Amino acid sequence: MTATTPVLTDSKTLNEVVDCLTENIPIKSQRKCEQKNIFEILIRAATQKDSIENTTKVLKNVPTSNDICYHLEKYSDLTTLEKDLNKALQSQLPEDF
Numbered sequence: 001m002t003a004t005t006p007v008l009t010d011s012k013t014l015n016e017v018v019d020c021l022t023e024n025i026p027i028k029s030q031r032k033c034e035q036k037n038i039f040e041i042l043i044r045a046a047t048q049k050d051s052i053e054n055t056t057k058v059l060k061n062v063p064t065s066n067d068i069c070y071h072l073e074k075y076s077d078l079t080t081l082e083k084d085l086n087k088a089l090q091s092q093l094p095e096d097f
Contacts, residue, residue, distance in 0.1 A: 017043055024088035025081070029071050033063035038071055 021039045029035050041062060045055040053065035075081055 014040070014043060020088050020092060024091060025075075025084045027071055027075060032061075033067045033071055037063055038068055041068055 018036055018039045022035050025039075027035050027038060029038060041052060041055055041059070044050070044059070045052050048055065050058075051065075052068050056062055056065045056068065
């Protein structure tokens with residue numbers, strides 16, 4: 001590995017973030033709209049500064065924006081969501097931190 005070779009690629013970073021969110025933030029989903037798909041679409045929309053609707057139109061073979069929003073609406077308790085997000089962030093800290 002050279003000094004110019006990135007340690008983390010975009011793909012590895014995306015996978016790490018999706019895995020972390022999937023492990024720590026329970027969203028009951030079904031069929032093609034699996035948790036992993038939901039988080040991948042949300043992350044892409046956020047990183048591209050785009051809407052969920054446009055992101056699902058650009059990508060192929062993904063759930064619709066209505067499907068994504070339907071599953072997100074199940075998470076209406078923002079206090080619990082905040083706790084789960086904090087747990088997800090804390091899970092990435094080194095153990096001796």
